[in-house]
Structure formats: C-alpha cells, structure tokens
Amino acid sequence: MTEIPILETPRLRLRGHTRDDFAASAAMWGDPRVTARISGRPFTPEECWARLLRYAGLWALIGFGYWVITRKADGAFIGETGFAHFRRAIPSPHAALPEAGWVIAPDHQGKGYASEAVEAITAWGDRHFGGSQTFCIIDPDHPASIRIAEKTGYRFAEATTYQESAVRLYLR
Template sequence: MRSETLPNTAIPVLETERLILRGNRVDDFPALAALWGDIAVVRHISGKPFSPEECWARLMRYVGHWALQGYGFWAIEEKASGRYVGEAGLADFKRDLTPSLDGTPEAGWVLASWAHGKGYATEAVRAVVNWGAEEFGSTPLACIVAAENKASIKVATKCGFREFTRTTYKGGETIIFRKEAGK
C-alpha cells in the first residue's frame, strides 16, 4: 500500500485582542451546523438554512482547502470564553460569477447571530487580511457581499476593501469588492 502526504497541512493560528482564529475541527460541527442553520445568519447568503449534511460538506471543504491550496477558512473562538463565534478566511471557490474571481483569494466571514454587532467580524477579517497580505504579497484580495447586507458592506470597507463592480450571483444583486495589495 502506498500513501501520500498532502503538501499543506499546517494551519496557522491567528490571535487578535478578543479572538483566536484556528483550524476547523470535527468537534466544531455542532456549532457550525447551528450557525448555518440560523436564518438570521444566512438570510443574505442563501436565504434558507443549511442542512446538517450541507454543513458537514462545508466543514470538510474548509479542511480540504487548507490541505490543497495552503490557505482557507479559520474557526473563530472568543478568547475569554472559548465559545465558537463563526468562521472567516480566504478561499478560491470557483464561483460561477462574472467577472471571474478564479485565482483571486476571496475573503469571507460568517458569525453566529449572538456575536453580531460586537465588532468581531471586523476584528477577524482584519487578521485574515493581514495574514493574506503576508502570504500573497502583490496579489489583490476580493470579497463578495449581497447588496442588501449593510453590516458586511461596513466590515469589508473597514478592512480596506473597495467596491469594484456589481453583478448578479445566484439571482441576487452582489457587490464585488477588491483590496489591492499593500492598501
């Protein structure tokens, strides 16, 4: 029997004043499923809660992205309590989107509804963007936000993203933001 080692298996841990961003673990699944099953969380993403099966596939995708691409999404923990806050990171989702974002690291974030309004998303995304600047050098970053998601638009702007264009994604008006390297 032969075996192969995947090239990128180490996931860096990022710390902010109030948060720890770490690799996803199997024991995150109940909190992750609760997060993605909450209509208040997903109303600007899919408009409907995700099933446990879809959440499990998401967890596996996050781990696989790190292994195959060398970057991905982190689980976010509240430092003071250890409570699961949500997730944030960078990915190449190969979205069916015009203009294409293929090859551009795309920032994303989603937080449990109890964590909304505390500044956690901005804090986590800043850590992700700073890591991305070191990791990707001169490569710009992108993120997409539903046009009606005012809170995430504010997070993107606070983290240095600027509106690049508007498009339609999965039937909804979507803003593509870019963050040029070094800005």
C-alpha cells in the first residue's frame, strides 16, 4: 500500500483520511450548500461512508488520492482535496488524466483555504505525475471554484458534459 504523504502549508495540514473523519466529512457532504454545484443533492451518511472507503482505496490501488484538509492551529476539519481516476463518462480525451478536486466545508469557505490546499496538491502532483497534465471539472455556474482553478494554474480547455450536466474542463 502507498504511504499517504502529509502535505503542509503555512496554515494547513493535508493528511490521509481515517475513520475519525467520517462525522465531519458526512456533515460537509450532507450540506446542500456544498453539494448544490456537485451532485445537486446532499449525500446520505451511507454514501459518505462509501466515499471515505473510496478515498482509502485510491491510494492503495493507484498510488494517489484525496487528503483531508485540516487547520494546523487547532486540527479543525476544513475539507478534502486530491487527485483521482474516477473513470467518469466524460466525452473528452482529457478524462484519462488524473483529476483534481476540492471541497471546503461551508464555515471555512472564503478564507483562501481551498487555493492554499490546491496549490499544495498541484505541487505534489507536479512531482508525482512527472510532468503529466491533470484536469478538473467545474460547474459553469460556480465562479468561486473557477477562480480557485485559475489561481492554481488550471486553464479552460473545453465545455463538455458529465451525467447530462454542462461542465467546464480545465487543464494544468
């Protein structure tokens, strides 16, 4: 199994998920403010548990995955970020690349945590993926996430669809 690296920024620590993260993760993913531009509906605790297991499996099977974002000062759960191969049915040749993603709990949004965390994972990805590009998909009506993508080096590549919804695909 791949050892999950710990990444640090001035304010944040990114680490692998544990069972102890379930309650905070489920609260975040169960919040309609978080999921409005992702799934359109809150996730159930059962779906959140499956997500936690998927995060652990990513590292074990493909050597990269998602981290929990915590605040260094007090260990507070801030959100989640990382890379995956979700094998999404996206009609784009870029869909075979590692996919970056991020989500921040509502109480921690607007404080620059997402940009700080995504900068950390993209620096890690630059080393780990040996120069290969990565991509992310974003709801076109989510300007905050678009700003984070662009601030961290992602550039608009194409408009496409995922699960019958319009998405913007960005490359880095």
